[in-house]
Amino acid sequence: MKKVAVLGSTGSIGTQTLDVLSRALDRYEVVGLAAGSNVELLLTQIQQFKPRIVSIASKEAAEKLALQVPSGTKIVYGEEGLNEVAGQSGAQYVVCALVGSLGLTSTLAAIEAGADIGLANKETLVTAGHIVMKRAKEKGIAIIPVDSEHSAIFQCLNGEDRKAVKRLLLTASGGSFRDRTREELQGVTVAQALQHPNWSMGAKVTIDSATMANKGLEVIEARWLFDIDYDSIDVVIHPESIIHSMVEYVDTSVIAQLGNPDMRVPIQYALTYPERIVSPASPLDLIKQGTLHFRPMDFERYPCLRLAFEAGRSGGTATTVFNAANEVAVSRFLSGEIAFLAIEGIIEQVLTRHSVIPSPELETIHQIDAWARAEAQLLYRA
Ligand SMILES: NC(=O)C1=CN([C@@H]2O[C@H](COP(=O)(O)OP(=O)(O)OC[C@H]3O[C@@H](n4cnc5c(N)ncnc54)[C@H](OP(=O)(O)O)[C@@H]3O)[C@@H](O)[C@H]2O)C=CC1
Ligand SMILES: CC(=O)[C@@H](O)[C@H](O)COP(=O)(O)O
Ligand SMILES: [Mn+2]
Numbered sequence: 397m398k399k400v401a402v403l404g405s406t407g408s409i410g411t412q413t414l415d416v417l418s419r420a421l422d423r424y425e426v427v428g429l430a431a432g433s434n435v436e437l438l439l440t441q442i443q444q445f446k447p448r449i450v451s452i453a454s455k456e457a458a459e460k461l462a463l464q465v466p467s468g469t470k471i472v473y474g475e476e477g478l479n480e481v482a483g484q485s486g487a488q489y490v491v492c493a494l495v496g497s498l499g500l501t502s503t504l505a506a507i508e509a510g511a512d513i514g515l516a517n518k519e520t521l522v523t524a525g526h527i528v529m530k531r532a533k534e535k536g537i538a539i540i541p542v543d544s545e546h547s548a549i550f551q552c553l554n555g556e557d558r559k560a561v562k563r564l565l566l567t568a569s570g571g572s573f574r575d576r577t578r579e580e581l582q583g584v585t586v587a588q589a590l591q592h593p594n595w596s597m598g599a600k601v602t603i604d605s606a607t608m609a610n611k612g613l614e615v616i617e618a619r620w621l622f623d624i625d626y627d628s629i630d631v632v633i634h635p636e637s638i639i640h641s642m643v644e645y646v647d648t649s650v651i652a653q654l655g656n657p658d659m660r661v662p663i664q665y666a667l668t669y670p671e672r673i674v675s676p677a678s679p680l681d682l683i684k685q686g687t688l689h690f691r692p693m694d695f696e697r698y699p700c701l702r703l704a705f706e707a708g709r710s711g712g713t714a715t716t717v718f719n720a721a722n723e724v725a726v727s728r729f730l731s732g733e734i735a736f737l738a739i740e741g742i743i744e745q746v747l748t749r750h751s752v753i754p755s756p757e758l759e760t761i762h763q764i765d766a767w768a769r770a771e772a773q774l775l776y777r778a
Contacts, residue, residue: 400667401428401447401485401511403478403502404493406437408598409516409542409659413491414441416664419676424667428485430478430494430502433457439464449485451477478502483509489667491542492516495600496723497523497716497765504758507531514666516542518617522719524761525620539621540666545614546621547662548640548653553622554670556645564618565642565650567634568693569594571606574635578697584736586729594637594657603726607739612704613722616715619708626708631701633691638680656680699740707747712754714747716761717768721746724772738776746771 400417404410410431417424426445431438432453442450442465449470452458458473465471472480482490483505490506491514492499499517504527506513513532515521521528532539541547545566553561572591573581589606590599597605604610615629640662642652655661658677665672695702700722707718725742728734734742746768753760 397425398423398489399427399485399487400424400489400491401430401481401487401506402426402491402493403430403482403499403506404432404491404495404517405429405441406431406434407493407495408596408601409493409663410491411437412660413493413514413663413667414445415676416660416667418444420667420673427487428481428490430481435460442466442469447485449481451481475501479505482506482511487511489514491663491666492520493542495519495598497719500524500528500761503528504531507535507537510535510537512538513540514542514663515539515621516663518543518613519719519723521620522613522616523716523765524756524758525616525715526755527758527761529620529623540669541617541621542659542662542666543614543617544637544657544659544662545641546617547665549618549622549643551653551665552641552643552651556643556651560645560647561624561628562644562646563628563630564622564624565644566611566614566618566629566631567637567639567641568608568611568631569605569637570633570635570691571608571610572602573606574633578737581737582735586732589729589736593635595659597659599730600723600726603729603739604722606736607700607726608698609700609704609722609726609739609743611698612701612707613719615701615704616708616718626705631693633693635689635691636685638685638688654680700743703740703743703747710752712752713756713760713764714750714752716756716764717747717750718743720765720768721772724769728773728776734776742772742775745775 430451451472462471482502490511493516497519499520592602637657639652644650707714721743725739
């Protein structure tokens with residue numbers, strides 16, 4: 397039995413991870429859960445999986461939860477509690493499904509504890525990829541991608557000579573506004589932006605998909621996961637999200653991974669790798685699908701992707717700033733404070749004000765992250 401902890405268990409990836417685990421309880425024991433504020437759902441999960449330790453964000457929520465959980469489950473809270481679930485639950489495998497750079501410290505705690513990582517939380521690598529990958533390497537632990545594109549690339553690289561890789565080709569759906577011009581983005585609403593054409597996901601990543609910041613975060617995530625330079629990463633728009641990504645080799649062969657858009661497939665693969673087991677996802681019917689389409693990426697239409705490439709090439713703290721500014725801007729858009737097009741403006745302006753620090757230590761990362769958030773809060777105030 398492999399002992400697993402799920403950080404962000406009440407979210408989109410977290411609930412799908414528990415769905416996958418619930419079908420394989422002969423292989424996995426859920427020993428730890430961590431969530432933000434959804435006490436009701438967390439309580440149901442505790443009753444189903446009976447973990448040893450559970451963390452929730454606030455002390456008040458923890459007290460409420462403690463009154464209702466069966467004895468044998470320890471309730472902790474806050475960042476300390478989250479790190480305790482990540483590093484001291486006895487988990488051999490930790491699924492990092494938190495949203496935002498809040499996932500960084502707990503991912504590092506899990507690595508220090510020697511647990512392998514199923515990584516959905518891309519912001520962690522964008523914020524401090526060099527530190528996360530270095531510590532994982534030192535501890536000899538595996539970071540297995542959960543993000544659909546990276547899972548696809550991971551599978552396309554399987555058993556191949558890495559020196560023969562020409563480039564990675566990430567696919568992008570184009571998000572909720574893929575058929576609109578930039579002029580048509582004026583005045584779009586939060587509800588419209590949250591309508592992803594192919595995936596049902598948490599609010600933050602859905603907005604990131606609409607701005608194409610998600611693909612930017614994923615380009616940086618790919619740089620760290622696969623130790624590849626930015627000149628060897630390309631993005632192509634593929635509206636159907638059937639091809640999850642591709643790898644082109646020097647002999648011109650392109651290997652792709654395909655499937656219906658269902659995150660339970662990459663989540664399950666990250667858990668069972670290198671084994672494959674039967675999935676509840678519906679099989680891909682290529683005849684019914686009929687056609688697949690591709691469009692070139694337009695960096696003027698999607699400036700967030702251009703900014704992500706620029707930040708990635710600048711290196712050091714630039715990607716920390718890109719991520720932090722984006723997180724604040726998306727949160728302000730979701731709360732109705734700023735317009736959709738202000739998101740890219742905030743990222744660009746905060747990056748412009750930043751002098752990049754190369755190879756930053758963790759302490760510097762935290763300082764720059766906080767600085768970028770403060771700057772991003774001040775811009776576009778009415
Ligand atoms: N959803 C998807 O299909 C995909 C997501 N990803 C990536 O996976 C990550 C998770 O995304 P997604 O599942 O959509 O996000 P959600 O918003 O659906 O879930 C986020 C999770 O984080 C928890 N959380 C929030 N704040 C805190 C806190 N302070 N302490 C502890 N837990 C907290 C939430 O708890 P609560 O709800 O209880 O407040 C929830 O469980 C992101 O990095 C995203 O980019 C990647 C590929 C696909
Ligand atoms: C399912 C998943 O991995 C998301 O990150 C997805 O990539 C979003 O789709 P687009 O960013 O391509 O719109
Ligand atoms: Mn993705």
